[in-house]
């Protein structure tokens with residue numbers, strides 16, 4: 001039975017702030033919710049989804065489409081909705097990344113794409129480097145065209161080029177690029193920018209597909225809207241403009257860090273005007289405590305002098321420094337002291353290793369080489385989430401649906417009792433098998449199957465200690481139990497064999513790696529998930545995440561040469577890094593790397609950020 005809208009209450013949190021209530025109850029008109037870091041934007045979307053599904057304002061079989069930028073953001077949002085709604089409702093919440101959405105549209109409606117631009121069925125997704133583009137431009141006798149500009153032109157120019165590009169020379173070059181990519185000797189190579197263009201063209205050319213899309217999704221959520229590119233915006237526009245679809249776009253202009261990749265200049269203003277949206281600005285920060293929020297406000301004001309002050313709703317739960325620049329004389333001292341500091345915090349029981357995130361601006365792999373040995377010497381493991389296993393980054397792999405399905409199954413074998421793994425396995429398999437929660441016989445069968453599977457698995461894990469060959473066998477059995485065909489049907493992103501194999505291979509590679517140094521199978525799986533390891537990632541990949549303690553590595557004018565008051569997006573990146581911290585934010589500066597960033601220190605020190613000699617953050621006798 002649907003709940004009456006006036007009786008509906010937020011799920012899993014005590015309350016929402018008044019402005020969030022207004023934005024949540026607005027279901028007849030599009031809304032644009034802007035809010036600072038930690039304001040609960042993702043939580044707000046999960047609550048709004050629960051509201052729409054539970055009150056019947058989004059009645060079955062209609063669905064909500066939620067588009068995020070990062071895979072883990074999409075997964076995080078879907079997981080929050082699953083926690084707040086029964087399975088049959090949560091299933092009607094489709095959360096995916098922009099790229100996954102467009103690729104799904106391409107794979108599903110490929111034959112509806114006008115012939116001249118239709119990629120062959122066995123295309124591969126390509127991530128062209130600047131060098132690839134330069135090679136192309138040279139080959140076509142245009143070495144003086146800037147590769148960056150050309151790439152932007154491919155991403156921005158609507159199809160068909162024959163109708164949209166006036167200059168014959170430009171048209172010829174763009175057309176040659178499309179032809180070349182489709183005619184690669186080892187099969188067509190199509191970038192996400194190109195996928196976006198063909199799907200937008202397909203939607204324009206096929207009003208029936210557009211109508212079906214609109215009937216399926218009366219509500220569309222757009223997360224991190226500040227980073228929407230023009231091409232993505234045009235696609236949303238092609239799919240939903242002049243329809244009754246109601247949009248909810250959320251984001252924070254201060255966290256816009258994708259301008260280099262073509263993010264729009266005034267995304268919120270354009271959206272508000274084009275979709276006649278009502279604007280709401282949230283004013284809480286549920287993540288960080290007062291002292292951090294006060295410093296965040298100083299940085300936010302530097303980004304936007306009109307920014308409203310927000311209310312800190314997080315509690316301070318730690319003694320000592322909460323924000324500081326740690327100054328080191330040498331790289332060696334830096335790595336050693338950071339490792340020693342984390343060790344002492346863990347030994348004192350204040351945090352687990354995975355509660356401290358090390359963030360870097362770029363080149364996580366180099367930082368891994370530098371920091372990992374020092375951490376290892378203190379019996380700490382660094383988990384470089386940017387590192388690839390096979391052809392997929394660990395951070396992306398952990399957010400894959402395949403991982404969501406297989407990990408609970410493997411966990412069932414590694415413990416005598418693991419109710420969380422059982423529930424997760426049941427929920428995922430129920431979804432894969434399409435078993436309705438009301439189908440009692442189906443549910444019983446599923447429980448029996450899971451019981452038998454986990455007994456067999458437990459037996460193997462008891463009898464055989466961690467070893468790569470056994471890991472391969474267990475992986476194959478878990479995959480077999482979940483059912484490869486079922487997986488590929490349930491998740492559109494796996495419909496093409498190459499996409500599925502990339503993830504499958506990555507999973508297997510990581511599992512094999514984790515077998516080393518683990519005393520038992522539970523240890524292997526903990527390692528796989530990153531438990532008790534210190535995560536290392538770039539700021540870009542930290543968006544949307546939060547950590548008890550954040551340590552930024554490389555705050556000097558050489559390593560972060562692009563951080564200057566004139567380059568707004570770099571300050572935004574700094575803001576993103578700072579605002580990931582729930583309790584503490586530290587910045588490591590090492591004079592051996594480069595000079596201090598004076599203007600930033602002048603901003604931060606009066607705002608309450610301490611400056612601490614790295615030699616003193618923890619003493620040698622610890």
Ligand SMILES: Nc1ncnc2c1ncn2[C@@H]1O[C@H](COP(=O)(O)OP(=O)(O)OP(=O)(O)O)[C@@H](O)[C@H]1O
Pocket residue numbers: 013014015016017035036037038039040041042043044252255286287543544545546579
């Ligand atoms: N209404 C609420 N009550 C209590 N806690 C909340 C509420 N809304 C959000 N939170 C918590 O606050 C934290 C930040 O929320 P969330 O990640 O949704 O913020 P955000 O606005 O998306 O952040 P950012 O833009 O900085 O990534 C999370 O730990 C979330 O669980």
